[in-house]
Amino acid sequence: MPGPVTDPRGAAAATPTRRGTEAAMLAFAVVLTTAAQAIVDLTVTGSLRPEMAMFSAWITALWIVAHLAVRRWASYADPLLLPAVALLVGLGLTVIHRLDLAAEMSGNTASREDAPVQLIWATLGVALFVAVLVIVRDHRALSRFAYTLALLGIVLLALPAVLPASISEVNGAKIWIRVAGFSIQPGEFAKICLVVFFAAYLVDKRDVLALASKKVAGLELPRGRDLGPVLLAWILSILVLVFERDLGSSLLLFGIFVVMLYIATERASWLFIGLTLFAGGALIAYQIFGHVRARVDTWLDPFAYIDGAGYQLVQSLFGLGTGGLFGAGLGGGRPDQVPIAKSDFIAAAVGEELGLFGLVAVIVVYLILVERGLRTSLVVRDAFGKLLAAGLAFAVAWQVFVVLGGVTGLLPLTGLTTPFLAYGGSSLVANFVLVALLVRISDAARRPATPHTPAVRLGEAPTEVVTP
């Protein structure tokens, strides 16, 4: 006997939107950001700067706008995604401001203030965040542009490689487009385009790719002709490595693709193949390319190269070690001793001034962001949304792991940026787009079934329904 029939609209009313939670958490992030900014000013200069009020109002306005956009266009979205981002962006702005002050204090008047620039980028990021929510009403629509996005992604990825080095090369990596004083890392946008494409492509082909041909040592290997896509992704990442000397993006893209392939096909053999290909590629790269070899050697024994390639990493380790458990306090350390602390090594600055507790807190915030993304993927009903959410969430996780692992000496250094935290416009704006997509999918995942879907399942219907 069927149980009491539940009214789907009743269920809808019962599913909380959790927007109140989001607002409260965002308020917490704003308070924390403002307090941290005040502490930095007081510690370093001894007084609050007049721009503080303006900054505080601006950042509050940003998150109010983002929150209202979510309320209006994605009211069932996961309530933790945006606050996690707000916390990271706020902390990032604070640390960048702190490093601006350090440069000012040391009499380096030539360096421009980066925190206001980063605030502009954050504003642009929120604008794009809102735009994505407004334009992409249904994430499934994206799959229709999969091949266009793939092309766009590859063009963005390849652009710096074909441009002259004077425009595209910074610190040895050819991953930039520098025009009129602005630097753009198109790779950050390429990442999103390619994840969308991977999701659409894999949903399409996953049945074929899941076919096994033979079993070797417990692994069901795919058919030889199905190796095409993974080989293509591999070659693409190798090309990035060779022509742009960008170990980070290469590792990032290949990692994301292999994991998405694994999720789509449920075949662990893809992981194995991916790992083998990667290991082979890495080995060859180590043999052939001086810069890869230098990176690895420096990673294995940074102190041996303290006066050269290892200087930055050693300074980072010194900073982290000096910070210890509780850190030197915001404004109390010497994070400016690490070269390029604002972008690549911002985590070292966090660890030095906020200590182990601060750095672990940041890692945990990333973990929350990623796990909420993966949870969205679990809950969402359509396969494309599942893969897309998983790909985007894993992209963040993988990037954070590779960057923080590099800064702390766990992995060789790569040129990747720390999402949301580090100075850098392209990275910040691109990651806002990424989170907007996650918010969009999570809204779809948590939104109760709309009334025009069948109220009851066919088999449970009180009377037989004849389908035409």
Added chain:
Amino acid sequence: MNAPLRRVAISVLVLFTLLIINVNVIQVVRSEALRDDNRNTRVLAETYDRERGSIIVDGTEIALSVPTDGRLTYLRTYPQGPLYAPVTGYHSLVYGNRYIEDVMDDVLSGDDDRLFVRRIADLFTGRDPAGGDVVLTLDPAVQAAAMAGLEGVTGAVVALDPRTGAILGMASTPTYDPGLVSGHDPEVIRENMELITGQDPDPRVNRAIEDNFPPGSLFKVIVAAAALEDGLTPDSVVPAPRELPLPGSSRVIPNFGGSACSPSGEQSLLDALTISCNTAFAQLGLDLGEERVREMAEAFGLDDEGLEIPLEVVPSTVGDIVDDAALAQTSIGQRDVRMTVVQAALVAATVANDGVQMKPYLVDELRAPDLSVLAETEPEALREPISAEVADQLTEMMVSVVAQGSGRAARLPGIEVAGKTGTAQVREGVPDHNWFMGFAPADDPEIAVAVFVANGGGTGGDVSAPIARDVMAAYFEGQD
């Protein structure tokens, strides 16, 4: 797709756990090693962030931190670097601290417990924390005369107030400019340090405290003290042969230049000291016996643990006395006897201060950054090796040394000087060390001096006594 998704979620958790474990290893397990690594300039840079206290001599800062525009906020400077280098040492980004900069680092850096309350107050008032000042006992005129006297030679001078033990001058040559290694550019500091240490002997070594030397005839004062304590007087007649056969050996102890001390082969104790008769004192030592000589030397401070003034002074020693031959040689300050220049000055000061040896000290007072006095050194009696009576007798004999004996070069117009010369043989083919120790005015001493010139090649009377005279003259000029 949910099963692999869950596995990916768990994998992410594992990856992040790895990150957290790794950060724990760095920030907890390796924290101390990384913080204290000498290539980590953070902690040192921090000390350059605070205004380090000054080292002050007679109201003038001889080491001070001045604000700069550079990355490190304060630069340590030494306005009269070479003059005070043997005392101040240096405060170097690369080579750490030396001498007063080192032993007084807690006060200068502001880390001293006595500055604790103030540091806490600084936290709340937002005042930049600063270090305390160290005020030295040095007299600039004495220091300058001592350094000038040693110009061109390797040696050391210590001058102190016999009544208190306050050190008025402490010179050592060759010297160097500590400012050369106290800059902010490690490369420049390293180059300069190579230039400094490339010299022979090492200019960084303060020879007044870090090395001891055979005192030669200075030791005769100690032997004389033992004899006087045992009842002899300056007028007692002692044997003074042309040469003294070393007991149990075919060798002899001759007098300086092989001359006779007196035609009769004996003379008064006073005369024997006045002309520094070797045979008389060697025989006197043999008559007193090893135990008595050693006792008196130890009573003056030899073979004690080193002093802290607060710079560490290496111990002086009588050395092994294996037989009577060794005892005879020891009694004239040869063989294994070794004295620091500080110890020599102390012997003179003890005689000057009626037999009471005051503990020598360099630091007069410590001041907080607000100039309030944190601590003041109270003069402290260290030992009393001889009675006031014996001290008077020794003074009489030492006055004779300067008035008409080997120390005539130390005479000062209008002021009676007491002293003793020393010319110590080092080894065959190497010029002798030249010593002088003395004090003035003889009747009411205000300054005691010891001068040491390494391998000076002359006698203590020619080489060192004039330096002592100039140092004392500079002191008295400053008192007028």
